[in-house]
Amino acid sequence: MGWPPGPYEASTYTSAIPSPAEGNILVKYRPAPNYLPPLALSDPFNRSAPPGLPGETVVRSILEDRTLTTGILLALLIVFAVSYARSPWRKLPPSPRRTPIIGNSLQLSDLHWLISKDCKDRFGEVMYLDAAGSPTVVLNSLKPAVELLERRSNNYSDRPRLIMAQEILSKGLVMGFMSYTASWRRQRRAAQAALSKEAVQEYYPVLTKEATVLVSALLTNSSSSDRTKHFQRAATSAIMSILYDYPTLISGQDTAIKGIHNYNQRVEYAATPGSFLVESFPWMMYIPQRFAKWKREGLQQAAEHQEMFLRLLNRVRGDLVSGGTRPSISASLILGADCNLLAEAEMAFLAGSMHSAGSGTIVSVLNWWTVAMVAFPEAQRRAQAELDIVVGRDRFPTFSDSPHLPYIHALVKETLRWRPAAPFGVPHVATREDWYEGMYIPKGTACMANIWQCNHDPAVFGDDADEFRPERFLDERGELDPNQEGYYTYGFGRRNCVGKLLANDSLFLYVARTLWAVNLERVRDESGNEVMPDTDTLVGPGPFIHPAPFDCKVTPRFPELTSLLAEERDSWGV
Numbered sequence: 001m002g003w004p005p006g007p008y009e010a011s012t013y014t015s016a017i018p019s020p021a022e023g024n025i026l027v028k029y030r031p032a033p034n035y036l037p038p039l040a041l042s043d044p045f046n047r048s049a050p051p052g053l054p055g056e057t058v059v060r061s062i063l064e065d066r067t068l069t070t071g072i073l074l075a076l077l078i079v080f081a082v083s084y085a086r087s088p089w090r091k092l093p094p095s096p097r098r099t100p101i102i103g104n105s106l107q108l109s110d111l112h113w114l115i116s117k118d119c120k121d122r123f124g125e126v127m128y129l130d131a132a133g134s135p136t137v138v139l140n141s142l143k144p145a146v147e148l149l150e151r152r153s154n155n156y157s158d159r160p161r162l163i164m165a166q167e168i169l170s171k172g173l174v175m176g177f178m179s180y181t182a183s184w185r186r187q188r189r190a191a192q193a194a195l196s197k198e199a200v201q202e203y204y205p206v207l208t209k210e211a212t213v214l215v216s217a218l219l220t221n222s223s224s225s226d227r228t229k230h231f232q233r234a235a236t237s238a239i240m241s242i243l244y245d246y247p248t249l250i251s252g253q254d255t256a257i258k259g260i261h262n263y264n265q266r267v268e269y270a271a272t273p274g275s276f277l278v279e280s281f282p283w284m285m286y287i288p289q290r291f292a293k294w295k296r297e298g299l300q301q302a303a304e305h306q307e308m309f310l311r312l313l314n315r316v317r318g319d320l321v322s323g324g325t326r327p328s329i330s331a332s333l334i335l336g337a338d339c340n341l342l343a344e345a346e347m348a349f350l351a352g353s354m355h356s357a358g359s360g361t362i363v364s365v366l367n368w369w370t371v372a373m374v375a376f377p378e379a380q381r382r383a384q385a386e387l388d389i390v391v392g393r394d395r396f397p398t399f400s401d402s403p404h405l406p407y408i409h410a411l412v413k414e415t416l417r418w419r420p421a422a423p424f425g426v427p428h429v430a431t432r433e434d435w436y437e438g439m440y441i442p443k444g445t446a447c448m449a450n451i452w453q454c455n456h457d458p459a460v461f462g463d464d465a466d467e468f469r470p471e472r473f474l475d476e477r478g479e480l481d482p483n484q485e486g487y488y489t490y491g492f493g494r495r496n497c498v499g500k501l502l503a504n505d506s507l508f509l510y511v512a513r514t515l516w517a518v519n520l521e522r523v524r525d526e527s528g529n530e531v532m533p534d535t536d537t538l539v540g541p542g543p544f545i546h547p548a549p550f551d552c553k554v555t556p557r558f559p560e561l562t563s564l565l566a567e568e569r570d571s572w573g574v
């Protein structure tokens with residue numbers, strides 16, 4: 001059968017378990033009677049070894065052989081020397097780069113192939129691959145994703161071990177990376193309370209203020225890079241206020257949040273496969289700090305991170321004591337400390353780590369939404385017609401208009417479905433071995449929902465699944481169909497996105513206020529032809545996908561906008 005069509009990293013597809021039927025990519029297999037699951041092979045006390053050859057005996061006989069022992073020691077020394085000399089911290093990029101994912105050696109380098117129809121058609125609904133040494137099952141359609149990650153979520157709610165990003169840099173305290181433990185349950189309960197429907201309503205003033213500043217910024221300057229910066233500023237400023245009751249930020253790169261950006265960058269880098277040898281050789285974790293620069297520096301950084309997050313938390317605590325604080329996630333965690341039983345450091349990392357989850361995703365969705373508005377102007381016109389009827393032209397839309405703006409909600413849903421910000425979500429890990437339709441899933445296998453394929457499944461969304469068509473979420477009366485959430489962008493089961501209510505509300509208001517105020521139009525080239533934005537290129541790197549940069553024209557929809565905007569900004573003091 002050969003390799004799948006590129007571009008891709010060939011090594012990624014080297015299957016650990018050769019399948020006679022399908023070459024190196026394992027699509028569907030039953031273990032042979034003597035089959036040892038791949039994880040057992042790396043188990044020094046090979047508990048699955050055939051009777052008569054216990055793993056312990058093998059290990060002991062190896063250690064008794066002097067030549068072998070010397071060889072092993074030499075190999076360890078070389079590995080250690082290489083890891084020391086490479087000192088990965090020196091490679092930390094100074095700022096995030098935006099380069100196409102295609103051909104990039106990051107974990108998403110295979111994205112174009114994994115989201116193609118070819119992948120699903122050739123390798124089916126459940127596909128096995130060896131992702132940089134980790135056995136991984138990719139769930140290419142809704143049926144297995146729902147069956148495994150939702151219905152059997154008691155077995156599929158663990159996460160892969162991330163030594164550098166989680167255990168060292170984050171002191172093991174970031175909820176999104178945590179194993180499925182009692183500690184995760186406590187953090188999850190506290191996060192759910194701080195991001196419940198009622199709690200999110202408390203953040204409406206922050207979101208309204210940020211949406212107003214966003215409109216104003218888009219009108220002032222809307223070149224491609226500026227537009228993304230405006231989205232970044234709005235999302236970062238909103239999440240900082242929601243997390244820590246922080247004042248409105250002037251720019252997305254405000255020095256006040258430089259520390260959090262550094263943390264996000266380090267964690268993102270550390271979580272990228274291949275960044276640190278310790279991920280492949282976990283025993284390196286036990287090398288004393290003074291012989292391992294990467295570990296020493298990592299632990300120093302972790303102490304800085306903890307101190308920074310504690311400082312931010314304590315700032316809110318101080319305001320709570322003086323009675324001058326407004327609702328925030330930190331305030332909710334501090335006030336709920338008696339019930340949520342979280343230690344200070346747990347609260348500090350829980351709040352701090354939500355910064356990236358809650359801002360990078362929103363920027364990705366807003367970028368894709370702009371592409372959609374420019375590429376499909378009829379959707380923009382229909383949304384504006386709805387806003388004109390419901391809101392009129394003498395005030396900005398607000399959250400109280402939400403129940404009367406079904407098309408705006410459908411627009412947001414369709415953007416989330418059409419171009420999911422994190423097309424593979426975050427891997428879930430099987431706690432125990434399992435079977436799915438005759439396929440064996442060893443304990444410890446990472447299961448990745450191919451959210452892109454689930455969102456584009458013709459069996460669920462029809463033959464026009466690849467098109468941008470917000471109407472698909474409306475019934476014949478033009479109302480939102482209450483029976484279906486309709487997309488899978490927020491993941492599955494017990495580990496699904498805890499911030500989805502906040503995300504949906506934020507996106508609703510950003511979209512409603514922007515479309516009420518401005519037209520987003522195609523620019524023209526030198527020959528006077530309209531330039532259509534590229535709807536298909538996905539840009540990384542990083543955990544979230546973005547469109548290729550494109551220019552669009554942002555113009556006010558009516559002359560009174562300038563004075564209405566000035567009034568609105570005055571009323572918010574921004």
Ligand code: HEM
Pocket residue numbers: 175176177188191354357358359361362365420421422424425426427428489490491492493494495496497498499500502503
């Ligand atoms: C459009 C915006 C967003 C998208 C597309 C998104 C997507 C996701 C996805 C796919 C996951 C993994 C789900 C899984 O494992 O099955 C996730 C987890 C998570 N998200 Fe979001 N998210 C968004 C916004 C937010 C916001 C606003 C917050 C918080 C303020 C947030 C906090 C989290 C956290 C803490 C987790 C980890 C949950 C756990 O492991 O238990 N997200 N998100």
